[in-house]
Amino acid sequence: MQFLTEYLKTQSSILKELRQLEETVRGPISNSLWQYNQNQLDVLITGLVKMPTIEGVDIVDKHAQNRISKRSYAPDSIPLSVFETQTDLYWTLHEEKIFLGSLTLYSSSEVVLDRVLFGFSLIAITAIIKISILFGLFIWAFDRYLAIPLKELMSQVNDVQLSQDMSKRINLSNIENNELSQLQEHMNNMLSAIEADQKKSLENEQAKRKWLEDAVAKRTEALQISNEKLKDLAAKDSLTGALNRGSFFQTAQHLLVLSQRQKSCASFILMDLDHFKKINDTYGHFVGDQVLTHFTHTIRTFLRKSDLVGRVGGEEFAIFLPDTAIEGAFQLADKIRQAISNSILDIDGKKVTYTVSLGIDTSESTDLSIDQLFKRADLKLYGAKDKGRNRVEK
Numbered sequence: 001m002q003f004l005t006e007y008l009k010t011q012s013s014i015l016k017e018l019r020q021l022e023e024t025v026r027g028p029i030s031n032s033l034w035q036y037n038q039n040q041l042d043v044l045i046t047g048l049v050k051m052p053t054i055e056g057v058d059i060v061d062k063h064a065q066n067r068i069s070k071r072s073y074a075p076d077s078i079p080l081s082v083f084e085t086q087t088d089l090y091w092t093l094h095e096e097k098i099f100l101g102s103l104t105l106y107s108s109s110e111v112v113l114d115r116v117l118f119g120f121s122l123i124a125i126t127a128i129i130k131i132s133i134l135f136g137l138f139i140w141a142f143d144r145y146l147a148i149p150l151k152e153l154m155s156q157v158n159d160v161q162l163s164q165d166m167s168k169r170i171n172l173s174n175i176e177n178n179e180l181s182q183l184q185e186h187m188n189n190m191l192s193a194i195e196a197d198q199k200k201s202l203e204n205e206q207a208k209r210k211w212l213e214d215a216v217a218k219r220t221e222a223l224q225i226s227n228e229k230l231k232d233l234a235a236k237d238s239l240t241g242a243l244n245r246g247s248f249f250q251t252a253q254h255l256l257v258l259s260q261r262q263k264s265c266a267s268f269i270l271m272d273l274d275h276f277k278k279i280n281d282t283y284g285h286f287v288g289d290q291v292l293t294h295f296t297h298t299i300r301t302f303l304r305k306s307d308l309v310g311r312v313g314g315e316e317f318a319i320f321l322p323d324t325a326i327e328g329a330f331q332l333a334d335k336i337r338q339a340i341s342n343s344i345l346d347i348d349g350k351k352v353t354y355t356v357s358l359g360i361d362t363s364e365s366t367d368l369s370i371d372q373l374f375k376r377a378d379l380k381l382y383g384a385k386d387k388g389r390n391r392v393e394k
């Protein structure tokens with residue numbers, strides 16, 4: 001449709017051109033005809049036919065005879081359709097118009113088509129140039145305002161992801177106030193939220209860990225105390241707090257081996273409360289227990305930290321004295337004996353007195369077992385009992 005309109009417009013424009021040409025050449029052609037100047041006429045017609053809009057020229061004289069008929073195309077390539085303009089030719093003599101003939105100018109659909117196509121080509125070339133410029137501008141703007149900032153954004157996001165450092169912020173260079181700046185703001189808000197969340201989680205975790213460590217420390221301490229208590233319970237006599245028979249002999253054996261290696265002597269005191277059955281029978285077992293406790297406390301006041309005390313029987317006690325010769329052991333034993341015989345216990349208003357017999361012996365280089373020392377001290381103890389009790393026998 002557009003093409004048809006363009007075609008018709010171009011055709012009428014060519015017709016107008018033909019008429020103007022007719023106006024222009026009418027004078028010179030009339031002159032040539034009047035003067036029968038065939039040469040001048042030929043030159044004029046040849047010039048006309050060479051013009052791009054003109055396909056042919058006809059000049060017919062007043063007798064309707066074809067004087068000149070020229071075509072720009074070859075006889076075998078006649079145009080599909082032609083159109084023409086015609087004008088009469090006159091010569092004015094003494095103000096009288098003399099009819100000379102007529103001039104017909106031809107043009108064709110090919111000329112119109114060439115011009116229409118040329119016009120369309122111009123439009124197409126202009127459109128291509130405009131589109132190229134627009135495309136170039138679009139690419140530049142896309143790169144400047146989208147591709148480059150997006151690349152930078154991706155690189156900074158990647159950086160945050162790799163470093164796991166949420167205190168970092170996205171900071172795009174050359175950013176306009178547009179969707180990208182809003183995206184940057186949103187991402188930075190998100191990073192702030194993650195950072196705060198991480199901080200809170202870390203604080204919670206630290207608080208939990210501290211609570212756990214405190215709980216474990218308390219539990220460990222409680223377990224240690226329980227263990228110590230258990231050890232004490234297993235090793236000590238619950239009434240007097242002295243080592244029980246098993247623990248006493250085990251530790252004494254160890255100390256004996258040690259002192260043998262150091263070529264030093266150790267002493268053993270075996271003690272048995274005198275007539276203890278009578279105390280029980282007279283005052284009862286409760287008082288008997290108080291006497292046993294009193295005895296243990298009293299002997300402890302005379303001992304060094306390195307001395308070992310144990311309850312080896314019901315009312316029988318033993319002391320192992322490392323690095324102590326027989327004389328030193330005897331002095332200690334006698335101090336104990338005296339302290340006990342001088343004690344008067346006040347239990348529930350009852351005055352209770354008691355005595356103790358003691359047997360002592362010292363280690364020999366041949367003693368390999370604590371039992372050997374114990375047996376010799378036991379013999380001495382029986383000696384003390386035999387000799388009337390409240391005595392020390394060495």
Ligand SMILES: Nc1nc2c(ncn2[C@@H]2O[C@H](COP(=O)(O)OP(=O)(O)OP(=O)(O)O)[C@@H](O)[C@H]2O)c(=O)[nH]1
Pocket residue numbers: 239272273274275276277278280284285286287288289292313314315385
């Ligand atoms: N209260 C009390 N009595 C005990 C305990 N262990 C043993 N006994 C008593 O101690 C008494 C020991 O009596 P015996 O072996 O006859 O000796 P003893 O009366 O001290 O006489 P001698 O040793 O010969 O002086 C017994 O009556 C036991 O019941 C105890 O833990 N508490």
